[in-house]
Amino acid sequence: MWARGWENAVTGFDFGLIKKLQAGNEQAFTVLVQSYAPYVYRTAFALLQDKNEAEDASQEVFLKIYRSIGQLSNPYAFQSWLKQIITHTCLDRLKKQHPTPTADSELDRAAVETSQNLDQHLIIQDALQRLSTEYRETLILREWQGYSYQEIAEMSGVPVGTVKSRIHTARMQLAKMLSDERP
Template sequence: MIDKDTKLIRKIKKGNQQAFKKLYDSYADYSLRTAYGITKNKADASDIVQETFIKVYRNIETFDMTKPFKAWFYQILINEARRYVKKRNKQTISIESDELLDYLHQHTVEEINYDDLGLTMEQLQESHRTVLILKYLNGFTDKEIAEVLDANVNTVKSRLYKARQQLKAIMGGAADGGQ
């Protein structure tokens, strides 16, 4: 069975602009949330998403139709976000809640208010921050994250574990400050 992304990509490769718009519409929201989660800046996130879609459009011919589009797309998005972060040299995602992981596990992506969540993750390594965003804010599986980051699944699991441990330590310190 052919999924909707594959159908759209086939049409896009044949020059169908409406198919690209449909692809954009289906990925724009989550990609904007992901970019915002990395940069904590709406303008930068918007620029990252725009650049990502430009790269997708320009390189759609090189996409391997035997592989999942979602992983290819997010690989471009994450690389573009990394480029922006490096360029602007700012890593601002804030953490307000010491119940963050429970909160992320208990709420669907649609229920999370990203402005209120305000995660302070600048203390995490970029590789740890990225896996957390992909896992908990985008709902990627460990295998999908590995595909996006072109990494081993065990590396992803290790980064997730370390990131959760670091977050717990950070949030434990924040909890002492009281809320």
């Protein structure tokens, strides 16, 4: 079993940093931003598929941390707390967007099209972009964030059966897109 993106991002985390943050240490906040900003951005981009939206969401996530870190009673719960903040921030933004399938943005797609040597991860990024918002959201919450079907159902406000069906359909569609890409 491979480590999920979330697990890779939090390996070797310094819990003393949280106590420093709660004491108002500005340097500690800079360290936190430098350590987590890429992970937060990647998660936001995977869910939102828009560069500007992902950057705005990243800023919003860190503002929420800054405002409410004092309320976190257990520093060891920081990682799941952060994961929830990222997920809820992105899901709120997705709800505000139109529920139509995501249109191809110029980002990365252009890179994929112009590149002569197509890397596998760029092809998958492109295929994820072409999935409908609901399928992509459910699959990313499962694969990248590591949530269970039950947790995804609660966050998305849909039955567990729908989550199961969405994940299966998303995988089927991705597999088809990837096989179509191959010469």
